[in-house]
Amino acid sequence: xxPRPGRSGPAGTPTRWTRSPLALFRRVPDGVVVLLLxxxxxxxVTGPGGVLWDLLASGPTLDExxxxxxxxxxxxxxxVRRDLDHALDELRDRRLVVADR
Amino acid sequence: MLSDAAxxxxxxxxxxxxxxxxxxxxxxDRALADLEWVRLLALTRTQRAEGPLAxxxxxGALVVTARQQDQAFAAHRxxxxxxxxxxxxxxxxxxxxxxxxxxxxxxxxxxxxxxxxADPAARAFGxxxxxxxxxxxxxxxxxxxxxxxxxxxxxxxxxxxxRFGKGVSFRFTRNCEIDLHRTLAPGPFGLRIDLDALxxxxxxxxxxGVGLDALDRPSRFLHACYHAVLGDAFPRLTTLRDLVRTAPxxxxxxxxxLGRAARWQATSVVGAGIDHAVGTxxxxxxxxxxxxxxxxxxxxxxxxxxxxxxxxxRLPALQALQGLAALEGFADRVAYARAxxxxxxxxxxxxxxxRARRGARALARIVRP
Numbered sequence: 001x002x003p004r005p006g007r008s009g010p011a012g013t014p015t016r017w018t019r020s021p022l023a024l025f026r027r028v029p030d031g032v033v034v035l036l037l038x039x040x041x042x043x044x045v046t047g048p049g050g051v052l053w054d055l056l057a058s059g060p061t062l063d064e065x066x067x068x069x070x071x072x073x074x075x076x077x078x079x080v081r082r083d084l085d086h087a088l089d090e091l092r093d094r095r096l097v098v099a100d101r
Numbered sequence: 102m103l104s105d106a107a108x109x110x111x112x113x114x115x116x117x118x119x120x121x122x123x124x125x126x127x128x129x130d131r132a133l134a135d136l137e138w139v140r141l142l143a144l145t146r147t148q149r150a151e152g153p154l155a156x157x158x159x160x161g162a163l164v165v166t167a168r169q170q171d172q173a174f175a176a177h178r179x180x181x182x183x184x185x186x187x188x189x190x191x192x193x194x195x196x197x198x199x200x201x202x203x204x205x206x207x208x209x210x211x212x213x214x215x216x217x218x219a220d221p222a223a224r225a226f227g228x229x230x231x232x233x234x235x236x237x238x239x240x241x242x243x244x245x246x247x248x249x250x251x252x253x254x255x256x257x258x259x260x261x262x263x264r265f266g267k268g269v270s271f272r273f274t275r276n277c278e279i280d281l282h283r284t285l286a287p288g289p290f291g292l293r294i295d296l297d298a299l300x301x302x303x304x305x306x307x308x309x310g311v312g313l314d315a316l317d318r319p320s321r322f323l324h325a326c327y328h329a330v331l332g333d334a335f336p337r338l339t340t341l342r343d344l345v346r347t348a349p350x351x352x353x354x355x356x357x358x359l360g361r362a363a364r365w366q367a368t369s370v371v372g373a374g375i376d377h378a379v380g381t382x383x384x385x386x387x388x389x390x391x392x393x394x395x396x397x398x399x400x401x402x403x404x405x406x407x408x409x410x411x412x413x414x415r416l417p418a419l420q421a422l423q424g425l426a427a428l429e430g431f432a433d434r435v436a437y438a439r440a441x442x443x444x445x446x447x448x449x450x451x452x453x454x455x456r457a458r459r460g461a462r463a464l465a466r467i468v469r470p
Contacts, residue, residue, distance in 0.1 A: 013128050023311035024188050026181035026222040029159045029174050035185040037192065042182035 014061040119380035152223040180225035190454035206232040212315035217346040257444030288420030289427035319358035326374030326396035360428035369403035
């Protein structure tokens with residue numbers, strides 16, 4: 001199991017999350033179809049995962065993602081942050097996103 | 102009411118162009134009846150227009166039932182899954198060809214999706230098209246065959262592929278087709294293209310962190326014209342969309358594109374392509390292209406060539422014969438004539454061999470009246 005990166009890098013620099021350059025993707029009305037190079041198969045990411053995928057285009061921090069999604073869905077920020085933490089870890093384990101410290 | 106194939110195509114044309122600047126054509130203000138929808142969806146798949154259909158529905162521009170929306174979105178997901186698989190294959194082929202020293206340029210959908218659409222999901226494609234120098238074709242063919250590709254058609258005579266052919270198509274056991282192009286069109290128009298100029302003018306882009314080369318924008322416009330006018334009996338709607346998306350937007354771009362068309366004896370092809378896009382999409386080309394299209398000169402020889410490619414009277418044999426007039430040099434003409442009149446391929450009776458035999462019979466009638 002790949003060790004989890006901290007949520008901040010050297011000297012407290014926040015971790016920024018980006019899509020892996022090895023992840024090919026296409027936006028579809030009900031989500032995002034993603035394929036991981038070199039030999040992955042297409043898979044559909046739906047719902048909040050699709051929204052998260054769009055937000056990763058700008059390389060946001062966890063705090064920035066939390067603020068954006070909490071405002072967009074009018075949810076409690078702490079709950080959103082916890083869910084995002086899990087989602088980002090899962091996407092990282094699947095090698096679809098990269099943590100840039 | 103979509104009562105016939107022409108009306109289905111007309112509606113799909115308006116859907117394909119609904120988000121294009123300077124195109125018009127109303128979309129229905131009610132959902133289609135079931136049979137009409139089945140016909141439209143079938144044509145959408147044939148034309149690889151799943152992207153524009155899904156986007157028109159998402160934007161509320163096309164009224165559909167919930168079931169129709171589900172079907173359209175499912176078709177789009179399937180089309181996008183295929184494009185991602187093809188991009189995966191493209192990157193693998195690119196790696197192997199580059200390692201073998203083969204220079205290549207990515208053509209058509211795999212390039213235009215990224216370079217000419219705001220969202221690549223608007224452009225589906227069903228195969229990978231690569232431009233390869235004729236001298237590199239033997240090496241490229243070996244690479245593709247080692248990767249598991251099987252040629253669809255044999256060359257009529259050894260050496261035909263590298264000197265005269267439009268290209269070579271390969272099928273794989275999985276859902277993938279790779280086309281290696283030596284030039285952009287069959288017959289005389291393809292033989293008149295300055296291939297060195299094509300390779301000299303490129304545009305870089307990336308897929309999966311890998312740098313790839315496409316034709317530059319003026320050449321992508323010309324290729325869309327070639328493909329729309331010379332490729333099928335009736336232009337593919339997504340190709341016409343590519344034509345509109347890559348049309349020259351400035352005096353400078355126009356000079357480049359139309360200058361190449363003039364040198365390659367393809368102004369009739371460009372004019373016909375613009376006419377198709379205007380007629381199908383209600384497109385108003387940007388100036389100065391619009392004025393050029395209205396006042397363009399009609400070269401008699403190009404018009405004769407064009408007649409063999411268009412409409413229901415397409416004649417591949419005549420295209421092959423007209424290639425003789427497009428070639429310069431006695432040696433090339435002799436080699437070309439031998440290849441189409443007396444093919445030596447012992448392969449299966451494929452479409453290419455059928456075309457070659459028709460050309461041989463037609464040539465024989467001319468040689469021995």
